[in-house]
Amino acid sequence: MSEFFISLFEGWGFLKVPEQIEYLSDFGALAFNIWETIYVPALATLFAYIIGLPLGIILVTGEEGGVSPMPKVLMDVLNTIVNLLRSVPFLILMVMVIPLSRLILGTSVGTAATIVPLTVAAAPYVARLVEISLREMDRGVIEAAQAMGCSPWQIVTKVMLPECRPSLINGLTNASITILGYGAMAGAIGGGGLGSVALMRGHGRNQKIVMYAAVIILVILVQVIQSIGTAWSVKSDRRINNNTKSKRRKSL
């Protein structure tokens, strides 16, 4: 009976079914790959925010008419760097930052080494996301804060960031998902995770079942991140009172 199914799968292009089932049923191996898929982008997201959050804030506060204007030349340079980094395709960027990975981690291959290119690629993206969120800020509220004697630092930490919290959370959700996607691509330079599994086993060794399984797990991960992010953002938003929240749920 199983012979029949195996030949059927082989007919559809699914080869070496027993091997694939063996991999998929080896919980440890699969779990490790899922773990790599989560922790690498998670760390990269963290580092991307360490760089991108201040950068995004400066992009808003430093412009002419901002709360702490900076020299125009400096702002132009910052904007150009952000745009340049964002316009390099990720696959090429990964190769380009190999020397940097070697400098920071001593190696340019392996799972941990992919954190460096991921961070470099994601930081300017995060900066733009933060910038977009902060631009939603009502100018009048900032003016009110200035009229109350707030310093630029107090305006950023006590007014802009807390007031834009729901939007910043949405940005974080968006960034995590994008970085998760980039992380899957990092399989191409020897990074681990489900992306690598789908690429190496699924495509390289023509194990299609493994490939689809890896993709399905990635889809589930994205769904989970999105749901948690949206729920967190809505829950933290005090502009929506409880009545409209329940109405919104009903309409969904």
Added chain:
Amino acid sequence: MRVSEAIIQIQHLSKTFGGGEDAVHALEDISLEIQQGEIFGIIGLSGAGKSTLVRCMNLLERPTAGTVLVDGQDLTSLSEKELRLARRKITMIFQGFNLLMQRTCLKNVCFPMEIAGVPSAQAKKRAGELLELVGLGEKAAAYPAQLSGGQKQRVAIARALATEPKVLLCDEATSALDPTTTVSILGLLKELNHRLGVTVVVITHQMSVIEEICSRVAILDGGSVAEMGEVQEIFSNPTTDAARRLVYPGGVSAVQMPESARVVRISFNGGTAYDPLIASLAIDCGVKVNILGADTRNVGGKAVGTMLLGLPAHPSEAAKALSYIRAQKNITVEEVPDYHE
């Protein structure tokens, strides 16, 4: 004597936006004094420069020329840091309320104290008292999104009072509110001015706001002060075009009149009741006049306003009526030569 009482002194203030050919002269050579404890109105049509002027009073806008003295301190000479300290004494409320939407009302009122470094427990206690003062004690834990416009403005007022300011600047504070709420907010401002002695500067485009609470008013037109003085005086006898446009916003409605008749505008300057005038004119002189339009109201307990009268077509009767009205106390008469045009 008055100089020493002035809380705000603005001298030869000008503000120009941009430069070269595109320069916009928002304010030109403004000088005015606001006395300690008064409610001072600044009125003008859109684009007259009211908002720029009020922003020059706390230096949210830096004047191009001139000085701004608040409580004897020249704000234009202060460093950024000193200016931030000075701003605690001259606070502001806005048309759009500008509350922090992610903080509760109590936390909103705490905010300026947090900035000033007041210990949290003390700030919360005072914030609670201030919310009670503006009549919103039970809304301390509510978020601004759950409040009506009038309630939001009350929270903004409580917040503005947190640092015990000497001056409260109100920038179109009631323009987004309905008439009933406007009256209650103006009542609150009046009460706070009375109880706390805080000087209030009201920026508005609505004459009704000025007449409701202000003692003195400056009329701003095209970036300069067109007229300034006691509200009652300006209401009863506006001398500039800008003032007239504001006092009679809709103009007066035309009534069928013989082409030859003379039309006069009479102004009641307070003190006299206006109703008996027309009657006594008829009884004493036997002359009947047409009331073409009237805009009379009660300002500060006194009758002020204007009436547009059509005099009888017969020249001698008209002259008789005119001399009778001229003889009255507290009434000024002015002929309107172009009424029929």
